Amino acid sequence: MVCGGFACSRNALCALNVVYVLVGVLLIGVAAWVKGVGIVSSLHIIGGVIIVGFFLLLIAIVGLIGAINHHQVMLFFYMITLGLVFICQFGVSCSCLALKKEKQESLLNIGWERLDDNVKKSVENNLNCCGLFNNTFEHAKKFKEDVKSCKAACTKFTCPSCGDVMMNHVGEALKILGGVGLFFSFTEILGVWLAMRYRNQKDPRANPSAFL
Known part of the structure; x- marks a missing residue:
């Protein structure tokens, strides 16, 4: 059977969703590991990563079941949801790549x-x-308060501001996040196209006169 037939579309859609399942499990596992070793103590950050991983895992499972069973309703739900995720992720990824330094400091x-x-x-x-920044008069007062309560090892000498330290890596991190997000957004539009194409194909094992 040529690639582009029913079996090829089903296998491609299943493979794509298996990748999404692995990514979802990886996100949840990494979040749990980070929390366990104490690298990040914020429950909001950990919870956000786990929610994203769980959501991706749920959508992938729906797509996988829909692909295996050629289930029209599940495939339609999968298409709509993945299309909305694509729009949001594409916008966020482009924003990360285009974010200026002044906006980064503001965020x-x-x-x-x-x-x-x-x-x-x-x-x-x-x-x-x-502290964070000490580059404006507005930040100076808050910076002094943060320095007084700071317990970092550098207090024995002269501590740099955390804002300056983070800004050295924020630009590179945003480019990486934007690039990775952009790549995955195109895999999502591929998933929408595959699901749409697969829904309109007839299962050769079914009754040839049956409507799908």
């Missing part, structure tokens, strides 16, 4: 303000820094 400030004191101390200890 870091917002994120830092929302962190509780324990998470801030964990960041300062891990990065060996104190």
